[in-house]
Amino acid sequence: MTISYPELLHAVLDIGEAMQNSGAEVSRVEDSINRMCYAYGVRRVNSFTITSNTVVTLELADGSVVTETRRVHPGTADFARLDRLNDLSRYVCTHRPPVAEIRARYGAIAAQRPPSRLRTYLGGVLTAAGFAAFFGGSLPDALAAGLLALLIETLMLLPIRRQLNPLFYLTVTAFLTGLGGIALVRLGVGRHLDFILIGCIMLTIPGLAITNAARDLLSGDTFSGLSRLCESLLQAAGIACGCAAAISLLGRGL
Numbered sequence: 001m002t003i004s005y006p007e008l009l010h011a012v013l014d015i016g017e018a019m020q021n022s023g024a025e026v027s028r029v030e031d032s033i034n035r036m037c038y039a040y041g042v043r044r045v046n047s048f049t050i051t052s053n054t055v056v057t058l059e060l061a062d063g064s065v066v067t068e069t070r071r072v073h074p075g076t077a078d079f080a081r082l083d084r085l086n087d088l089s090r091y092v093c094t095h096r097p098p099v100a101e102i103r104a105r106y107g108a109i110a111a112q113r114p115p116s117r118l119r120t121y122l123g124g125v126l127t128a129a130g131f132a133a134f135f136g137g138s139l140p141d142a143l144a145a146g147l148l149a150l151l152i153e154t155l156m157l158l159p160i161r162r163q164l165n166p167l168f169y170l171t172v173t174a175f176l177t178g179l180g181g182i183a184l185v186r187l188g189v190g191r192h193l194d195f196i197l198i199g200c201i202m203l204t205i206p207g208l209a210i211t212n213a214a215r216d217l218l219s220g221d222t223f224s225g226l227s228r229l230c231e232s233l234l235q236a237a238g239i240a241c242g243c244a245a246a247i248s249l250l251g252r253g254l
Contacts, residue, residue: 005060007099008099009056009068012037015033016049018085019032020072021075021076022075022082022085023212030047037058039096044058077208088105120153121153129143129146135198138192144185144190147180147184148200152173155173171238173239174246177242177246181193181200204239210228214229
């Protein structure tokens with residue numbers, strides 16, 4: 001079987017980029033890229049992945065070099081998709097299919113639809129209500145948190161979110177959530193504003209990014225780990241500032 005290594009590298013980078021956008025840490029992305037390339041007889045693979053960029057250089061048996069750089073844009077975590085991509089990378093390593101088959105299998109994964117909006121809203125409502133009750137809130141507090149979760153998920157699904165700065169968007173989302181929580185408490189739907197907002201904030205905290213930052217640091221990927229950690233801490237601070245601003249403006253006395 002004749003392999004076009006530039007086409008192979010491009011197909012492998014498609015998989016690596018999709019894995020990172022789906023929530024994989026950089027060490028897993030690099031390892032998957034290395035294993036897939038070595039499976040096709042590449043003499044040496046030099047891969048370097050950070051949160052926003054991937055560079056891979058292949059040294060072939062005849063001494064020639066193939067390289068490609070890929071700009072990685074932020075995506076939405078999807079563990080179901082990540083699991084399918086992991087299965088695809090293992091299939092590539094085991095069976096060494098033609099590049100056309102790799103593209104076809106990757107295209108089938110990319111074409112799969114994300115979870116329906118109904119499931120997204122239902123998950124948000126249950127998460128916010130559950131955390132509000134877990135931290136000590138009453139049943140009305142859980143109900144209010146569930147109602148605010150509908151607002152949060154709507155804001156997170158708006159297409160304009162991808163066009164704005166993530167830190168700014170999360171801050172505005174937290175501010176609007178705080179205003180909504182204050183309104184519900186004043187209307188008598190909820191009783192304790194703190195428990196309501198705690199439950200809702202859990203929907204916006206970048207928990208996966210913080211976890212991946214810790215894993216990157218522990219695995220020796222210092223640059224990626226620090227980058228993710230700084231980004232996560234800034235977003236967490238923006239969420240806190242948004243809620244604090246809403247409480248300072250209209251929530252005194254609650």
